[in-house]
Amino acid sequence: MKARAFSYARPSTVEEALETFASAGDEASYIAGGQSLVPALALRLQAPQLLIDIAHIPALRGIARRENWLRIGALTRHCEVLTDPNIARYAPLLREAAPHVAHPAIRNRGTLGGSVALADPASEFPAMMLAMGAELEIAGPQGTRRVAADDYFIDLFQTAIEPGELLIAIHVPAVGPHHRWAFDELARRRGDYAIIGCGMLGRFAGDRIDEIRVAFFSVGNTPVRARHVETALTGGRLGPDSVAEAQASLAADLSPPDDEHTPAAMRLHLARVLMGRLLGRMMVTG
Amino acid sequence: MNAPLSFLDRPNSYIGRSVPRPNAKRLLNGQGRYVTDIVLPRMLHAAFTRSPHAHARIVSIDVSAARQMPGVRLVATGEDFARICKPWVGTLDHFKGMKSPPQWPLPIDKVVWSGQAMVAIVADTRAMAEDATEAVQVEYEELPAVVDIDAARSTGSPVITPEFGDNVCFRGVLDTGGVDDAFASACHIIEEEFRFARHTAVTLEPRAIVADYDPNEPRLTVHHATQTPYQFQDLYSRHYGIAEASVRVVAPDIGGSFGMKLHVYHEDMAVVGLSMMLGRPVKYVADRIESFVSDIHARDHRVRARMAIDAMGTILAIDVDDVTGIGAFSAYPRTSAIEGNQVIRLIGAPYRLKNYRAGLQVVFQNKVQMSQYRAVGHPIACTVTERLVDLAANKAGLDAFEVRARNLIRDDAYPCESPTGYRFEALSHEVCLAKLRTMMDYDSLRSEQRELRNRGIHRGIGIATFVEISNPSPAFYGVGGARISSQDGAIVSITPSGDVRCLISVTEQGQGTETVIGQIVAEHLGVDRDRVKVITGDTEVTPHGGATWACRGAGIGGETALQAANKLKANVLSVASAILQDHAGKLDIRNGWIVDASTEQQRIELAEIARLAYFRSDTLPPGTQAQLSVAHHYAPQGYPFAFTNGIQGCHVELDAETGFVRILKHWVVEDCGRIINPLLVDEQVRGGVVQGLGAAFFEECVYSETGQLTNGSLADYLVPMAFEMPDIEIGHVETPTLDTQLGAKGCGEAGTAAASAAALNAVNDAMAPFGATISQLPMTPARVLKALGHI
Numbered sequence A: 001m002k003a004r005a006f007s008y009a010r011p012s013t014v015e016e017a018l019e020t021f022a023s024a025g026d027e028a029s030y031i032a033g034g035q036s037l038v039p040a041l042a043l044r045l046q047a048p049q050l051l052i053d054i055a056h057i058p059a060l061r062g063i064a065r066r067e068n069w070l071r072i073g074a075l076t077r078h079c080e081v082l083t084d085p086n087i088a089r090y091a092p093l094l095r096e097a098a099p100h101v102a103h104p105a106i107r108n109r110g111t112l113g114g115s116v117a118l119a120d121p122a123s124e125f126p127a128m129m130l131a132m133g134a135e136l137e138i139a140g141p142q143g144t145r146r147v148a149a150d151d152y153f154i155d156l157f158q159t160a161i162e163p164g165e166l167l168i169a170i171h172v173p174a175v176g177p178h179h180r181w182a183f184d185e186l187a188r189r190r191g192d193y194a195i196i197g198c199g200m201l202g203r204f205a206g207d208r209i210d211e212i213r214v215a216f217f218s219v220g221n222t223p224v225r226a227r228h229v230e231t232a233l234t235g236g237r238l239g240p241d242s243v244a245e246a247q248a249s250l251a252a253d254l255s256p257p258d259d260e261h262t263p264a265a266m267r268l269h270l271a272r273v274l275m276g277r278l279l280g281r282m283m284v285t286g
Numbered sequence B: 001m002n003a004p005l006s007f008l009d010r011p012n013s014y015i016g017r018s019v020p021r022p023n024a025k026r027l028l029n030g031q032g033r034y035v036t037d038i039v040l041p042r043m044l045h046a047a048f049t050r051s052p053h054a055h056a057r058i059v060s061i062d063v064s065a066a067r068q069m070p071g072v073r074l075v076a077t078g079e080d081f082a083r084i085c086k087p088w089v090g091t092l093d094h095f096k097g098m099k100s101p102p103q104w105p106l107p108i109d110k111v112v113w114s115g116q117a118m119v120a121i122v123a124d125t126r127a128m129a130e131d132a133t134e135a136v137q138v139e140y141e142e143l144p145a146v147v148d149i150d151a152a153r154s155t156g157s158p159v160i161t162p163e164f165g166d167n168v169c170f171r172g173v174l175d176t177g178g179v180d181d182a183f184a185s186a187c188h189i190i191e192e193e194f195r196f197a198r199h200t201a202v203t204l205e206p207r208a209i210v211a212d213y214d215p216n217e218p219r220l221t222v223h224h225a226t227q228t229p230y231q232f233q234d235l236y237s238r239h240y241g242i243a244e245a246s247v248r249v250v251a252p253d254i255g256g257s258f259g260m261k262l263h264v265y266h267e268d269m270a271v272v273g274l275s276m277m278l279g280r281p282v283k284y285v286a287d288r289i290e291s292f293v294s295d296i297h298a299r300d301h302r303v304r305a306r307m308a309i310d311a312m313g314t315i316l317a318i319d320v321d322d323v324t325g326i327g328a329f330s331a332y333p334r335t336s337a338i339e340g341n342q343v344i345r346l347i348g349a350p351y352r353l354k355n356y357r358a359g360l361q362v363v364f365q366n367k368v369q370m371s372q373y374r375a376v377g378h379p380i381a382c383t384v385t386e387r388l389v390d391l392a393a394n395k396a397g398l399d400a401f402e403v404r405a406r407n408l409i410r411d412d413a414y415p416c417e418s419p420t421g422y423r424f425e426a427l428s429h430e431v432c433l434a435k436l437r438t439m440m441d442y443d444s445l446r447s448e449q450r451e452l453r454n455r456g457i458h459r460g461i462g463i464a465t466f467v468e469i470s471n472p473s474p475a476f477y478g479v480g481g482a483r484i485s486s487q488d489g490a491i492v493s494i495t496p497s498g499d500v501r502c503l504i505s506v507t508e509q510g511q512g513t514e515t516v517i518g519q520i521v522a523e524h525l526g527v528d529r530d531r532v533k534v535i536t537g538d539t540e541v542t543p544h545g546g547a548t549w550a551c552r553g554a555g556i557g558g559e560t561a562l563q564a565a566n567k568l569k570a571n572v573l574s575v576a577s578a579i580l581q582d583h584a585g586k587l588d589i590r591n592g593w594i595v596d597a598s599t600e601q602q603r604i605e606l607a608e609i610a611r612l613a614y615f616r617s618d619t620l621p622p623g624t625q626a627q628l629s630v631a632h633h634y635a636p637q638g639y640p641f642a643f644t645n646g647i648q649g650c651h652v653e654l655d656a657e658t659g660f661v662r663i664l665k666h667w668v669v670e671d672c673g674r675i676i677n678p679l680l681v682d683e684q685v686r687g688g689v690v691q692g693l694g695a696a697f698f699e700e701c702v703y704s705e706t707g708q709l710t711n712g713s714l715a716d717y718l719v720p721m722a723f724e725m726p727d728i729e730i731g732h733v734e735t736p737t738l739d740t741q742l743g744a745k746g747c748g749e750a751g752t753a754a755a756s757a758a759a760l761n762a763v764n765d766a767m768a769p770f771g772a773t774i775s776q777l778p779m780t781p782a783r784v785l786k787a788l789g790h791i
C-alpha cells in the first residue's frame, strides 16, 4: 500500500519543532527513525497531513554521564544502544535488551526515544525504563519537565507525553558495583516482538536484595512493574525459596490479555518460568 | 596410464555437475526485470476496494465520489466485467459430482470472503487509485459466515451457494475392501486425529500483472508473474473472446511461485478487463496484505486415521477420513480438490499395504480460496502415515527404523502398484533408509538422547519416509477437461556464429530451470555451456507447453530439450558430412567442433558450418539444405507419473517448561532419478525443507469466528527465518526412470513432502518422557504447552 499524501518539515531546534506542530494542529506527527511510523503510514493506519522530522535536532542527540545519571538523547539509535560503552556500563539492561529489538536494518534507524515515546507494550525498551527507574525529559510549549517512568505509561500507546510534546532525553540512574541485572524474552523467532519479556535490576548486599525492580512487557496495555514480586524479594536472600515465592506472587501483578494466539494462562505461565530463570541467573552472577 | 575417463570427464559433460546458474548474478545484483519493474507508455495503475465481510449480500455500490477523485480514469464493478468476461467454474470432469459456482472478476451480488476484491479503480498512480478506493461506498447486508469445516457440514448451516443445497464441493472414496476384517483381526489398533493449518506461499515477489490491450488489431499482451504463460494465454483468450494467437503472455523474472502463481485470481482477470475497457496498459501489484487475503492458501485438513498392525508390527490396514476446507469455491482451472485427492491417494504409499479405505470431503467455507502449493497433499499424507507408523512402533515395541524396515516396499519388488492405484516403476526405500541411518549417526543420537534426558534436556529424533509425484501425464489435468498441457516444446537453433539458442516452454521462477535446460542442450549437442542461451516464458516465442509445476520442469522439459538437441545434432552432422564428404555416423560434436568420433580429431568448427550454411550456401554440395533449427515436442508416455522417494530425519530440542522447540538438525535422503545439477537439487531440497519446517512450527493463517484473517501481515504470520533453521544435510540415491533417455524425475517438492512429518515425530519423541503427544501443525508453543499439560 501507499501512504496518503503528506507535507514534510525539518526543524533544527526543539522550539521550532514545537511551534511547527502547534501551528499544524492535530494533523501533524513527529517522525524520528520512522521504523514504527512509516509502516503505519503505508498501511494507512495513520495519515497525518504533516510529518515533522526531528532527526536533525542536535539537542536530541548524545549520551553523557552527569553525576549519578546517564543522559541518553532521544535520537540515540538502537544500534548505538548496542555499542555505546557508557550504556553498556551504566545502563546495561538497555544493552542486553537491544539485540532483541527487531533486526539490524531496523536498529540502524530506529531510535530509543521513538520506541519509548510510542510505548508499544510489546517493546523491550519501554519496559526497561520501569526496570531501571528512568526519568523521561519531555519538552512542551510550557517548558521542559522530567517524569518518572512509574508515572509515564498511562494506557495503550498513551504516555505522559501530551500531543505536540517531544521526548528529549532519557535519564537513567547509573548502575553501580552492587547492582545485578538480568534480561530475557521468549519470541517465536529472533527479532520478533516477544510473547513475554522481562528485565530486572537489583541492588544487593551480598546475597540479600536491598532493592529490586522487575518489569515485564507483552503482558497488557502497558509495560508492568511486578510490585508484589518486588516486595516478596526485597530484604530477603536470593535463593530457590525466594524465587518460588516470587513466582507464586506473580499472578497478583500480571493479568495478561486472553488473545486467540496466546491464552492468558500461557503468558502467565511463561512469565513465571522466565522470571524464575532470570532470578536464577542473578544468583549465579552474584 | 591414467584411469579411463568417466562420463564426467568428457568435454561438454554437464549432466551431473554442479554448475552455477547463469542468471543468479543478475538477480543478486538487483538487476532482475520483474513485472513490477515494467513501465509502459500510457500505463495506469489499479487498486481494489475490498470486502470487510466474510459473507455479505451487496445491497448497493456508490462509486460517484471515487470517480471524482484526482487522477482516477476508471471505476469498474462486477457488472462491468460480466458484460465482457465469460465466467469460470473450477471443476474437473474426472472428479465425479464435483461442484463449484461460477466466478467473475468482481462479485455481482455477494461477497464470499473477507478481503475479496469488490470494486476496481484505475488511476494515474497507485497511490491515487488507493485514495479513491477509500471513497467507494458499499452497503452490505451481512450474512452468517461459514468458517469451521464441521459447522459448514452440519444441517442448518448457512449454505454459501444456496443452489447447491449444501457446502460440500466434492466427496471422494477409496476402498480396497478387506479393511474391516483386517481391523477385526489386528493385534493393535492405532488411532489419531490430525489437524493441519492453512498456510500460504509468501513469495518474495508478490503477484504482479501488467495487461496491455491494443484495440486496433486487436491484441492483448500480458506481462504476468506466473509459472504457466500458456495456460493464461488460453484463459485470457477464451474468457475475453480474443483469438488465441492475438494473446501474448510474458513471464519475465519471477521471484518465487511454489504453485501459488498458476491459479486464476480475480484481480488478475480484472486487470485484463480494465485494460480492454481503457485501451491502455494497466498494472497491478499485490501488496503484502493483499497477498495474504487473496493468494491461494493451502492445506487446511483434518484427518482422522486408524491403522491396524499385527504383533510383529506389520501394517495390516489403514482407514482414514479427510475433511478439507477450500474457501467459497474451487480454484480455477486446477480446482481445489487435487490436494485432498492426493492426500488420500498418497497415504501409506511407501509401505506394503493391502487394505486401505479413505474418505474425502472437500468443503466450502467463507475464506480465501485454497489450492495447489508446493508438495500438494504430500505433507498431509506423509505426516498422517509416518505418525501412525511411529505410534505403531511404540505399540509393537519397535524402533522407528525397525518398524519401517519391516514394512517398506522392498527395493526388489518393482514394478508394483499402491492400493490406491499408483504405479511405481522403481523406488529405493530400503537403500534410503539405510543411508539416512548412517548420515544421522542414529545410534549415537539415541544414546546422547538418553544421557541428556537424565540432565533434564529433552531432545527428540523423528524420521519420515515419503513418495513424491513427479512428471505428470495428462492423467493429472488433461483427462479432466482442463486445457493444461503435459507435453513441452522446444526450438533449438544454431546462430550464425555457432552459438545455440533454446526456446522452451518450461519456465523459470528462481529454481534454475534455464540452467538445467542449458546443461542438457550443451551436453547433448556437444558445445560449451556458455554458448547456449535458454529463453523461456513468452508465448510469442517458445512453443506451447505445460511449463513448470508439479515437478515436471527437469523431467519433461529436460527430456524435450535432450531430444531436440539430439535432433539438431543429427542435422548438423548431416551438413558436416556433406561438407567433409564423410559418413555422418563417423562424426561427432565436441566442444563446438565436428570431430572424428573415434579419434576426436577436429575436422571443422561448428561456427564454420553455421557461417557456410547461412552466408555461403552456394559453396555447399548441391542438394544440401542445412536445417540448423529444430522444433521438437515431447509428452510423457509409459508410467502416468514418475514417482520419487526418500526419507528425512529431524533432531529437535524441546524446552519442556516453555513449549519452545529448537530445531537442531535436519537430514534428507532423496532419489529423484538422474541428478542433472546436484547444487540445484540440494538447494531445491533445502528450500523445500524450510517450507516444511515452516508448516511444522510457524506458518498458519488464523481466522476469527467471523471469518476474518487475524494475522495477515509478515509481523504476525511467521515465515521461517534463517536463525531458526537448522543445518540441512542431504544425501542422494539415483534410480533413473527408464521412461526417458534423461532419466530425471522431480525434486522440487521432496523437501516439503516429509519435513513436517519428521518434525512432528521428533517433537513427539522429545515429549515421550512426559507421556504427552501432539498431532496438530504448526506445533506452536501454546499447543506444545497444552500437550504437556502446563496450560
Ligand SMILES: Cc1cc2nc3c(=O)[nH]c(=O)nc-3n(C[C@H](O)[C@H](O)[C@H](O)COP(=O)(O)OP(=O)(O)OC[C@H]3O[C@@H](n4cnc5c(N)ncnc54)[C@H](O)[C@@H]3O)c2cc1C
Pocket (backbone or CB within 6 Å): A029, A030, A031, A032, A033, A034, A035, A036, A037, A038, A039, A054, A074, A100, A101, A102, A103, A106, A109, A110, A111, A112, A113, A114, A115, A117, A118, A120, A122, A123, A124, A125, A161, A165, A166, A167, A168, A191, A192, A193, A194
Ligand atoms: C520489522 C520490524 C520489527 C520490529 N521489531 C521490534 C521489536 O522486536 N521490539 C521493539 O521494541 N521494536 C520493534 N520495532 C520497532 C522499532 O524498534 C522502532 O524503531 C521503534 O518502535 C520506534 O522508533 P523510531 O525512531 O523508528 O520512531 P518513529 O517510527 O519515527 O516514531 C514512532 C512514534 O513515536 C513518535 N516519536 C518518535 N520520536 C519521538 C520523540 N522524540 N518525542 C515524541 N514523539 C516521538 C512518532 O511521532 C511516532 O508516533 C520493529 C519495527 C519493524 C519495522
